[in-house]
Amino acid sequence: MPKVRIGSVSAICVFMAVIFCLVASALSFGQGALPPVPRTKQGHVKRVLVIGQTKGFEHDSISAAMVAVYNMGQESGLWDATLRTDTELLTKKHLDRNAKSLNDFDLIVFTSTTGELDMDADQKLDMLSFVHDDGKGFVGIHAALDTNYNWPEYGEMIGGWFDQHPWMTFNAPIINEAPDFPAVSHFPKAFVKYDEIYQPKAWSRDKVNVLLSLDPGRLDYNNNPRVHRTDHDFAVAWSKMYGKGRVFYSTLGHTEEAWQDPDIRKMYFEAIKWALGMTDGSTSSHPRPATSATP
Structure with a gap:
């Protein structure tokens, strides 16, 4: 059984989700299907710290997202993921009890974190330094934009903050x-x-x-008090630099079902690879498309 590192009692939901996946695989094997063949890890395996702490709205998709990031690393052999629902490891200080610190990781992933996270001033400085000065990566999933409103530098790093979802969950x-x-x-x-x-x-x-955006010509603005952007520019995913570090964010991944979508899983898989410096991709801004598109 793979070793899954999960912190805090509240993370039992994540642990059970992993166990469920393992049991399902075992049952499938018992019915005659071939078991999955893990890929051989090549060279230095990257280390990814996945944070799912919530101090506000609890997204049902958090467990699915954390397990997906863990499994993608195991299946590809590219990274090992440590899953936490607390923020203890977001520090460069030495921690006892065999606990890791930011010095042991190459990338931070925030999976629908909400509210003001439990981080003191030193932790905040360490996390900013991890990306800005050390050139490590950061990937924000969905409600990572609904986090740390009282921390201006966080907004600068990720690119902004949540300001409503005008159409709730929709096509x-x-x-x-x-x-x-x-x-x-x-x-x-x-x-x-x-x-x-x-x-x-x-x-x-x-x-x-901006990588993905809503098609402004296909949105309903009528009597919608949640629409605050007069420019009707709604980004869905973007990349940027923060100092030396690479940052990726996407609002996609709100629902549990999204994490069964191969397109969404591939997007975050490739985003993590990019943020880890394994692939190349631009962070230069570009003008908004002149016209909307139709699928």
Whole structure:
């Protein structure tokens, strides 16, 4: 059985989700199916710290997202993931009890974290330094934008903050603005995904590389008090630099079902590879597309 590192009592849901996946695989094997063959890990395996702490709305998809990141690393042989629902490891200080610190990781993933996370001033400085100065990576999933409103530097690092979801969960019409970027190259020019798309505030496309966005010509704005952006520019995914470090964010992944979607899983798999420096992709901003697309 693979060793899964999960912190805090509240993380039992994540642990049980992993056990369920393992049991399902065992049952499938018992029925005559071939067991999965793990890939041989090549060279230095990257280490990924996955944080799922919530101090606000509890997303049902958190366990599925954390397990997906863990499994993608195991199946590809590219990284080992440590899963935590607390923030203890977000520090460069030495920790006892065989606990790791940021010095032991190459990438941080926030999986639908919400609210003001349990981080003191030193932890915040250490996390910023991890990305900005050390050139390590950061990947934000969905509600990672609904986090740390009282920490201005966090908003600068990730690119902004959550400011409502005007259409809740709906069939979102999406435009692929950067088909050359590895995390979205598998998407067509225009497509639809059933998900909850965030409206960002303190955000500007001239500070990020917009990868995916909502098609403004196919949205319903009538009597919608949640629409705050007068420019109707709703990014769905972007890449950027924060100092020396690579940052990727996408609002996709709100539902549990999203993590069974091969397109979403591939997007985050490639995003993690990119943030780890395994592939290349632009972080330069570009103008908004002149016209909307139709799938």
